[in-house]
Amino acid sequence: MKKDKFMNPYLAGFFLGLLLLVTIFITGRGLGASGAFKSGVISAVSSVFPVHTGETHYYLEYFEEHKGNPLKSWLVFEVIGVIIGAFMSALMSDRLKLKLEHSPGITSKTRIAAALIGGALFGLGSQLGRGCTSGSALSGMAVLSTGGIITMLAIFGGAYAFAFFFRKLWITK
Amino acid sequence: MxxxxxxxxxxxxxxxxxxxxxxxxxxxxxxxxxxxxxxxxxxxxxxxxxxxxxxxxxxxxxxxxxxxxxxxxxxxxxxxxxxxxxxxxxxxxxxxxxxxxxxxxxxxxxxxxxxxxxxxxxxxxxxxxxxxxxxxxxxxxxxxxxxxxxxxxxxxxxxxxxxxxxxxxxxxxxxxxxxxxxxxxxxxxxxxxxxxxxxxxxxxxxxxxxxxxxxxxxxxxxxRQSGILEKSEDAKIISSFAPKSMTIDEFAFRIMDEESSLHIVDLRSPEHTKGKSLPNSVNMTLAGMFGKDAAKFFARRNATYVIVDEDESAEKKAAYIADELGFENVFILSEGMKGFEEKILNFRMPEGNLSRADSDTYRFREKARNVIPELIKNNSKKTSPEKKESKRALGGC
Structure with missing residues (x-):
């Protein structure tokens, strides 16, 4: 595979759709990502501040619904797989490179701040929305869930609505 | 599946x-x-x-x-x-x-x-x-x-x-x-x-x-589910559908025989049949027939399935769904559980002269009236094993 030559997006989408279908057929649930972040946070907080998690409503509610180690969850294993799969793919296509990517119009510092703030907003939003682009929007669309499709519309609608205000982060014009 | x-x-x-x-x-x-x-x-x-x-x-x-x-x-x-x-x-x-x-x-x-x-x-x-x-x-x-x-x-x-x-x-x-x-x-x-x-x-x-x-x-x-369920509500389709049916006497006989290949599908709610469920019976809803558990249940070899409910019309709907889903050897109980209760469980020997055939039937029913309630009692005494029911997968984030 040539460097920087990406797969045709429709073909990639078709493969992703088949993968999602197979996932639903095998496991009865779709793909996801933010759930693994949640498991990570809960695991970290409960091992560092066990007293705190033992008396805080949110963590108690979580442990009531999820027995056992939060890291021994389906999404955590799936996300570990994503890391391996993406690494292998980038290795094969010669795209592995440690770099901070940003638009030429902004500095590295700005990009770091934006990535941190954007991540925090996405992390917060994914908890409110009960899933992110994968778990709620994409998987929700596949099973025709009203909630999933509304979240999807809100994500893309919101992004378009806010895009104008943050254009300087991405385009120089 | x-x-x-x-x-x-x-x-x-x-x-x-x-x-x-x-x-x-x-x-x-x-x-x-x-x-x-x-x-x-x-x-x-x-x-x-x-x-x-x-x-x-x-x-x-x-x-x-x-x-x-x-x-x-x-x-x-x-x-x-x-x-x-x-x-x-x-x-x-x-x-x-x-x-x-x-x-x-x-x-x-x-x-x-x-x-x-x-x-x-x-x-x-x-x-x-x-x-x-x-x-x-x-x-x-x-x-x-x-x-x-x-x-x-x-x-x-x-x-x-x-x-x-x-x-x-x-x-x-x-x-x-x-x-x-x-x-x-x-x-x-x-x-x-x-x-x-x-x-x-x-x-x-x-x-x-x-x-x-x-x-x-x-x-x-x-x-599939809503399509078939809708058709099962259509009176015209159901009236022209003729399922195999079992008479209450044969049904009673096979229960008394404790035939293990006879499976009773009880459409009445578990609350309703609590303490008086028929031997070898399971409670099922019409929607439940579309599930993975039902598919497994109806796939047993050499099994006979009898769908029972209060009356025949509800049984017929279920039999129609079973037929659409390709389940075989499915019978309905003719006259329904109402008939079964009236003519078997609460059987009263009629007075007067009876033909030979009738008196044979009545003697059988009299015996069934005594035996079947015992079987039902034993059945409900059995500590029913924890019912394994497939649950919806948990997902999301």
Missing amino acids: GPLVPDIIGNELNLVVALLIGIAFGFILEQAGFSTSRKLVGLFYGYDFTVLRVFFTAGITAMLGVIAFGHFGILDLNLIYINPTYIWSALAGGLFMGMGFVIGGFCPGTSVCAAATGKIDAMIFIAGSFLGVLIFAEGYPWFEGLYKAGFWGFPHIFETIGISQASFAVVMTIMAVGAFAAAALVEKRVIGTPVTSGMPARIYYGLGIGAILISLTSFAMPE
């Missing part, structure tokens, strides 16, 4: 499956170019609609696949995870995510993919996401009201809008193909040439029309 978890694939093996699916997921995301934030946000500024193309092609492919799997009984749609609908948190969460997307340049899945290929900004995005989840967790008392407000249950989008599943699938496909065409036009204006210009345009026209044609086949694949 799917899903394969937890019956065929155990919960431990499922984690291995998760790892393998994740590898494929990561590989596809990276090959599609999702490891660079500048490509990802391109759709919001008109210079690269790769995300739109990948996302909607995947969504439509999976959606049509799920519809087909459901129709052909390959997948039990009652067992798959349907994201719940909490209208306000879905909207608010989506808006937060949308804003996070244009500021941070990633979503959680793509940030993991990009971080794995060495993008430092993606690693920072992940750190930010952890922070965001932590803010939610610690501020939960504050978010909880919004988080739990406006719960609509687990509706399908086509039910919410009030159209058929197939109409929705077609509308969605046409919208996606239209969006793809618009994306190419916008890219042409913004950067001079569409991102997908590697192949001639007529191939894309063909693929777009092909996708819409395929989506039209969903009209031939109505959601």
Whole structure:
């Protein structure tokens, strides 16, 4: 595979759709990502501040619904797989490179701040929305869930609505 | 019949499956170019609609696949995870995510993919996401009201809008193909040439029309359950449907014979039959007949199934559904449980002269009246083993 030559997006989408279908057929649930972040946070907080998690409503509610180690969850294993799969793919296509990517119009510092703030907003939003682009929007669309499709519309609608205000982060014009 | 978890694939093996699916997921995301934030946000500024193309092609492919799997009984749609609908948190969460997307340049899945290929900004995005989840967790008392407000249950989008599943699938496909065409036009204006210009345009026209044609086949694949249930409510169809039926005397005889291959499907509610359930009987609902558990139950070799309810008309509906689902050796109890209770369980020997045949029958019924209640009593005394029932998969984030 040539460097920087990406797969045709429709073909990639078709493969992703088949993968999602197979996932639903095998496991009865779709793909996801933010759930693994949640498991990570809960695991970290409960091992560092066990007293705190033992008396805080949110963590108690979580442990009531999820027995056992939060890291021994389906999404955590799936996300570990994503890391391996993406690494292998980038290795094969010669795209592995440690770099901070940003638009030429902004500095590295700005990009770091934006990535941190954007991540925090996405992390917060994914908890409110009960899933992110994968778990709620994409998987929700596949099973025709009203909630999933509304979240999807809100994500893309919101992004378009806010895009104008943050254009300087991405385009120089 | 799917899903394969937890019956065929155990919960431990499922984690291995998760790892393998994740590898494929990561590989596809990276090959599609999702490891660079500048490509990802391109759709919001008109210079690269790769995300739109990948996302909607995947969504439509999976959606049509799920519809087909459901129709052909390959997948039990009652067992798959349907994201719940909490209208306000879905909207608010989506808006937060949308804003996070244009500021941070990633979503959680793509940030993991990009971080794995060495993008430092993606690693920072992940750190930010952890922070965001932590803010939610610690501020939960504050978010909880919004988080739990406006719960609509687990509706399908086509039910919410009030159209058929197939109409929705077609509308969605046409919208996606239209969006793809618009994306190419916008890219042409913004950067001079569409991102997908590697192949001639007529191939894309063909693929777009092909996708819409395929989506039209969903009209031939109505959601199996609601389609059959609807027909079972149609008096005309049911009156012309003649199921095999078993007389109450034969039924009583086979119960007294304690025939192990005779399975009784009791449509009455478990509360109703509590303490007086017939030997070797299970409670089942009409909707329950479409499930994975029912498919397994009705597939036993050399078994005879008798559907019982208060009266014949309800039994006939169930027999019709069983027939549509291809279940064999299914009988209805003629005269229903009302008749069975009246003529067997509460049997009174008629007075006067009787023909020979009648008196044989009555003598049998008299015996049955004494024996069957004993069997029923013993049956309910048996500590029924913990009923194993397939549950809907848990998913989401």
